[in-house]
Amino acid sequence: MKNWSILAAVMLVVALCPYSAQGIDRKKKEVQPKTTKVVLGKYDELFKNKAHVVAKGGFMTLHKVDGKLFFEMPLKYMGREFLLASTVTSATDNSICVVGYKPRTPRHIKFTLLDSMVCLRNVNSKMTYDKGQAGLEEAMEKNFGDPIVESYRVLAYTPDSSAVVFDMTDMFTKDESSLSPIMPNSGGILSHSASLNKEGSMLTEIKAFEDNVSIKSVLSYLVTTKAMGMLTVKKDDPLTTRVTRTLLLLPENKMRPRITDSRLGIFLGNKVYVSMEEDGIQKYSVANRWRLEPKDMDAWKQGKLVEPVKPIVYYLDNTFPESWKEPLREGILRWNTAFEKIGFKNVVQVRDFPLDDPEFDPDNLKYSCVRYIPSTTANAMGPSWVDPSTGEIINASVLIYNDVIRLINGWRFVQTAQVDPRVRAKKMPDDVVKESLAYVIAHEVGHTLGLMHNMAASAAYPVDSLRSASFTQTYGTTPSIMDYARYNYVAQPGDKGVRLTPPDLGVYDEFVIKWLYTPLPEVEDAMAEVPILEKWLDEKAGDPRYRYGRxxxxxxxxxxxxxxxxxxxxxxxxxxxxxxxxxxxxxxxxxxxxxxxxxxxxxxxxxxxxxxxxxxxxxxxxxxxxxxxxxxxxxxxxxxxxxxxxxxxxxxxxxxxxxxxxxxxxxxxxxxxxxxxxxxxxxxxxxxxxxxxxxxxxxxxxxxxxxxxxxxxxxxxxxxxxxWASTLNNRKLSESEKILQRVIVEVSSEGMEGKxxxxxxxxxxxxxxxxxxxxxxxxxxxxxxxxxxxxxxxxxxxxxxxxxxxxxxxxxxxxxxxxxxxxxxxxxxxxxxxxDSKVYLQDMLVRVKQLLEGKLSTADKDTKAHYRALILQIEKALKAE
Structure with missing residues (x-):
């Protein structure tokens, strides 16, 4: 063992010696300076010698490398909740893709790290439980966890090991259905089938901000559109869209949800509650509403008007016709009247699209916008998107289609031309257009504040009251602008001073804002709010002005x-x-x-x-x-x-x-x-x-x-x-009566035949x-x-x-x-x-057949032919039965 140790030492010396131990090449050589080879880590290797674009924000960094997209996500955000939304930025066919619209509900997701994989999970926010009950949290986690829907290999850690990098290219360049710019194919009136053109699809731009990142892509398709699967509207039409996807970090400090009441028409999210205090699992829902908190709670409690911590801001599209902007702004701001009645001022604000703000992007989930859509569609929409766990509205869009003006012009003419000389023309005057646009936008903004349609509202007022100047000037034509009660078609020629339009806001609308947005700091949680909110509704029960009709x-x-x-x-x-x-x-x-x-x-x-x-x-x-x-x-x-x-x-x-x-x-x-x-x-x-x-x-x-x-x-x-009154009384039939009799027999016979x-x-x-x-x-x-x-x-x-x-x-x-x-x-x-209606249907047809047979001898030639045709149809139906 000793000899082996000596031999090893000798060999080590030889290995370290710059010259041969045998004295070969004893000539003195020039000593070269030493060079240190830099060994790149995996993080640097990902981006070496490549076209590398970086977007670094407050919580996350994006890397765009040779057409690929990499997320660099800090570990501290693993497990945090996000919304992932897709907005249409531009399209070559706005009948398929509407600019400014999110055709799919934003995904409620989170990322978790599992060994060497990043897991994308859908957040299960529907299930809730009694947190004061021992053991229930563990049971809920085992039975209602957040499912993994995608996984991504960790490609590298950052040099300080605080974040991981993974490849998200496919999510933003391939046909990801949950982010598609094309409306879902759900078996409705319209259905689209689209195939992605990979050669025409690519990443374009990345941005990162304080609490969100933005990824823009170009996606190209061939689209076939059918109506009800029968009528082909488009066949393999080329479509190219630019889409903006926003990944938004949701706040950890969640808004207190507000539990809904079916007596009020509000948008909501459905929940399930598990507790041993109740017999069976309970279902409930939470209201969609903005997070509205007073800046100065003490001043608010004293009855003073205070501003909110965070106002509700709508950005007005700069492409609107100039004459539309003023009434649109006025219609949006109407809602401040309702908020002032519950102690808030300047809640709803309108701003133009900022032209000098590099961070502004109307398609980013952070901005709620009113968009102009140059389309033949005669409509307007007011969708909003929420944090599903609480119902907090995160984003809203109001879409105003160009041809809504054609729709409101038609309404104004056929409903009010009898009393309003201004509308007796091919083109409505500016003042009529402006008051109509203000109503349209106020209705749609109502949706973005959480109000559903209330189709029972207009039935609250007596018909004759709608001819009264004093009544209509005070109350308008309906207690709610969320009804489809357009203009005052009851007013007669000669009625003076009668209001022809719905109110700016109705009493029902103001009440819903009170119910949705009044802070209740005196109670601890959503369940404790319920008795107070119920009492407000109990007090309105039986008053038709506050009745909700879905x-x-x-x-x-x-x-x-x-x-x-x-x-x-x-x-x-x-x-x-x-x-x-x-x-x-x-x-x-x-x-x-x-x-x-x-x-x-x-x-x-x-x-x-x-x-x-x-x-x-x-x-x-x-x-x-x-x-x-x-x-x-x-x-x-x-x-x-x-x-x-x-x-x-x-x-x-x-x-x-x-x-x-x-x-x-x-x-x-x-x-x-x-x-x-x-x-x-x-x-x-x-x-x-x-x-x-x-x-x-x-x-x-x-x-x-x-x-x-x-x-x-x-x-x-x-x-x-x-x-059959004229037939029974031997009167000559008018053409109107013949058509009426023919259709009644036709439909009744089909009812008997039961095809x-x-x-x-x-x-x-x-x-x-x-x-x-x-x-x-x-x-x-x-x-x-x-x-x-x-x-x-x-x-x-x-x-x-x-x-x-x-x-x-x-x-x-x-x-x-x-x-x-x-x-x-x-x-x-x-x-x-x-x-048992078929019994009476058959009896009526038998009576009609007997009546007509008895009238054949006295009927004129044309009427006789009419009766014979009806008799034949009835006989066929009765035989089929």
Missing amino acids: QQVYARFDPSAIEEDLGDDPVKAGDYGIQNLKYIMSHLNEWLGDDPDGQHRQAMYQAIGNQYYRYLKNVMYNVGGIYLTEVKDGTPGKRFVAVPREVQKNSLKWVIRELKTQNWLTDKELTDKFALGVSLAPTVRYAAAKNVAELYKNVVLSAHVSRDPYTVKEFFDDLYHEV KKGLPFLTDEALYLHSGDAFAPSVDEINAYGLDETGMVSRYLDEFREIEQVYGRGFVAAHLENIGNGYGWQRKVTTTAID
Whole structure:
């Protein structure tokens, strides 16, 4: 062992000696300076000798390297919650991608580090639990954790080991469905199928800020668009979009949520609560609202007006027409009146797009913007996006489409031209445009503050009060601008000083702001707030001005909670409205003479027809109608009440009599100047008559819940006597009556034959909704009441009517989609177990057949042919049965 040690020492000396031990090359050599080779770490190797762009912000750094994107995320932010949102920045086709809009709900995510992988997890914010209960936290973590949806290999640590670097390129350059700029394909009216063109897709720009990072990409697609899977609208059309994705760090100090009450129309997020104190797992919801806190709480408690810690700021698009900016600003700022009533000032602010701020980006999730969309869509939208764990609104966008001006001009003309000389023109004057735009933006901003539609509001005021100058100047036309109560179509020619527009804000709107935003510092948590908030609503129970009526789309039960109506009596309001339409029709050529090709007059003529159809439908909803009200036990009101029997009976008679007397809609001197088409009178009569013939389906449920029912038998008796009145009394039939009789027999025969139609392209939900079409809206109702947000039904109305002819009423309605999260639309009720209507339908058809057979011998030639055709159709239906 000793010898081996000596030998090793000798060898070490030889190895360290600069010259050979044998004396070879003993010549003295020049000593070269030593060089130290720098060994790069993995972090530096990632970015060596490459086109490297860095964006370093307050919490995170982005690296763009040779077309790839790397996140450098500090370890201290692992486990923190984020929102990841995608906004359309530009598009080559704005019918598919709307600039400024987020077509997908922002993802609620977090990153965690697991060994050498970064895991992207969806945050499960729906499940909540009693934190004071021992062991429950552990059980919740085991059963309701945050699922991993993606994972990324850690490529390097920063030199100080405080952050990790991982590759996120695919998330922002490939077809990531959760961030797609194209509207989701969810089986609605419109469906898009898109294939990504990889060659036309790339990263473009990265930015980093104090609490968020921004990644911009160009994405190119080939897109095919279909309506209800049947009607091809686009086929492999090229589309290129620029999109901005924002990863926003959510605050650790969460806003206190506010638990909702179904008696108030607010957007919300649904939750589940687990506690052993309750029998079973509980469901509840939290309101969507901005985080509004007084800067000086003591001053606020003393009743002084104080500013909020963080105001709600809307940035106004600089591309708006200049004349629009002032009314848009005025409409937005109206909401400050409501906030002042709860002790806040300067809550809502409007700023122009800053042109000299390098950090400003209207598509970044940090900025809430009002955007101008140059599109033929006649609409406006007010979506918002929230922290799902608390309901805190983080971002809002108001989208104003260019052709909304066409929509409001049409409304103003057909609803107020009888009393307002200013609107008797092809183009509305500036003052009318401005007051209309202010109303539109105020309504949409209401949505971004958390308010849903309240379609019951306009039914709170007596119809005759809407002709009163003193009443309307004080209250407007409705207690809420969140209703679709447009303009005062009740006001008659000669009514002086009557307000024709909705109020700036209604009393209901101000109350919702109070409920949503009043601080309650005297209590400790959200549960302790509930008794106080409930008491505020209890005090308003029974007052129609504060009644909430949810929007009815799939099923329309409640005649007092529909769009485009005014007042508490649709028959009286309809009488006033029809008188006004007749007056406007008689002056159409005079008022719109500056229209050489007649296109504008024809458009207004069609608008008159739509308005008239709405008056008919507003009354029809009474027949089989059921008033619906959210009621708490112990407070005034009932959850559902059938429309009184006499109201239903009189409403049916009113509609049928109207359908017999529509000749005022036919004006040859006017329509001869229009393009070739079918006159309005038979078109409206046919659509309305079909609706009348199917009302018995509604009566089934209404009679079932009524204590003094308008029965199905009575309905058919009234229908028989009203439709066949001239036949029964040996009077000559008018053309109106012939159409009415033909449609009634046609629809009734289909009801008897009970044809089962194929129902392609329906989701499971849509199949359920279509399983019975009682209370479901027809295509014409969808068009008339604006129930289709896409505008496709209106654009292809004739084609959708043909689809409805094949698949039945309710088929198109089943494809309509709910926009936004709230209590949902009023759902349908299946009446199969109580439906004996076919007995009475058959009885009516037998009576009609016998009546017509008895009149054949005395009828004139044309009437005899009409009767024979009806008899044949009835016989076929009865045989099928």
